Amino acid sequence: MSISHEVILQPAGGRFRCEEGQTVLEAALAAGYLLPHSCRAGTCGLCALPLVAGSLEAVSPPPAEAFVPPAGSCLTCQSRPRSDLTLDAPQMGAEPGQRTVTAGARVVAVERPSADVAVLALQVPPAAGFRFQAGQYIDILLRDGARRSYSMANAPDDEGLIELHVRHIPGGRFSEHAYTRLKPRDLLRVEGPFGSFGLRPGDAPIILLASGTGYAPIASMLKTHGDEIRRRGATLYWGGRRLQDLYAVSSAEAWEAAHPGIRFVPVLSEPDNGWQGRTGLVHQAVLDDHPRLDVHEVYACGNPLMIDAARQSFCRDRGLPEHRFFSDAFLPR
Numbered sequence: 001m002s003i004s005h006e007v008i009l010q011p012a013g014g015r016f017r018c019e020e021g022q023t024v025l026e027a028a029l030a031a032g033y034l035l036p037h038s039c040r041a042g043t044c045g046l047c048a049l050p051l052v053a054g055s056l057e058a059v060s061p062p063p064a065e066a067f068v069p070p071a072g073s074c075l076t077c078q079s080r081p082r083s084d085l086t087l088d089a090p091q092m093g094a095e096p097g098q099r100t101v102t103a104g105a106r107v108v109a110v111e112r113p114s115a116d117v118a119v120l121a122l123q124v125p126p127a128a129g130f131r132f133q134a135g136q137y138i139d140i141l142l143r144d145g146a147r148r149s150y151s152m153a154n155a156p157d158d159e160g161l162i163e164l165h166v167r168h169i170p171g172g173r174f175s176e177h178a179y180t181r182l183k184p185r186d187l188l189r190v191e192g193p194f195g196s197f198g199l200r201p202g203d204a205p206i207i208l209l210a211s212g213t214g215y216a217p218i219a220s221m222l223k224t225h226g227d228e229i230r231r232r233g234a235t236l237y238w239g240g241r242r243l244q245d246l247y248a249v250s251s252a253e254a255w256e257a258a259h260p261g262i263r264f265v266p267v268l269s270e271p272d273n274g275w276q277g278r279t280g281l282v283h284q285a286v287l288d289d290h291p292r293l294d295v296h297e298v299y300a301c302g303n304p305l306m307i308d309a310a311r312q313s314f315c316r317d318r319g320l321p322e323h324r325f326f327s328d329a330f331l332p333r
């Protein structure tokens with residue numbers, strides 16, 4: 001008989017059961033409690049929560065670069081309950097949200113709009129009940145147990161359609177396959193949705209900041225909340241090394257043309273010959289254009305180094321309140 005334990009998230013009182021073999025994080029996500037997390041490998045520290053009561057065991061020997069949580073806290077991605085638990089998770093509500101789903105996804109189409117980006121259209125069977133919100137991501141589950149995270153680039157779709165933008169990393173465990181061999185009718189295994197990145201309600205003018213395939217969740221937000229974003233006024237800064245890195249530049253230009261109130265600023269750090277547009281680092285273009293950012297909200301996606309630089313300089317040098325900088329950073333792998 002398998003043994004399960006109850007986990008309580010205080011102070012709101014959300015509760016779920018953790019089955020034998022599940023980590024606390026896996027069980028929470030499956031139950032619809034989107035605990036903060038990123039790497040699931042014990043290295044980023046985002047999933048650390050204070051343990052109020054109960055006992056835990058580690059799932060495996062910690063990796064060499066393991067994050068060491070503060071005393072009295074645990075990494076929920078690396079811990080299994082040995083008893084019922086109470087965790088301190090003040091950001092979680094009492095009721096679960098959207099449950100994560102693990103399902104097969106059929107490849108519907110593969111486009112390769114540039115030398116190193118593949119745009120995938122996947123179909124999850126509608127009966128799987130997969131739903132997402134603009135800005136969220138899914139994991140592609142690989143045969144060896146590894147997983148790769150990609151943001152949805154389309155608007156939420158009740159029929160289970162998903163669009164992903166995959167940057168080709170030579171030798172990358174999934175991206176190499178996606179770019180070179182993946183074809184329509186192939187089957188992938190996906191789990192999601194995950195993440196809390198997405199447009200917050202309000203009136204603040206918006207900076208959308210993307211590098212490379214970080215454009216994907218921004219595209220989803222534009223497709224879903226285009227009228228709201230236009231009402232608030234927004235500038236989309238999209239950076240790459242060369243023009244081909246901005247693999248959907250015509251769709252971004254179309255947004256600008258069709259939605260007065262949304263401005264598009266492409267920025268190249270290694271510009272092609274004849275490039276007449278902005279050059280340099282994409283976050284620097286924002287700094288150059290905005291002496292102050294105190295009334296703005298910033299939504300940043302893409303390279304973690306760009307996101308760190310943007311967060312630091314926007315908050316330190318332009319007065320952007322920390323709580324109005326929202327980001328979703330993925331390492332291309």
Ligand code: FES
Pocket residue numbers: 036037038039040041042043044045046047048067075076077078
């Ligand atoms: Fe990164 Fe747990 S999710 S350490």
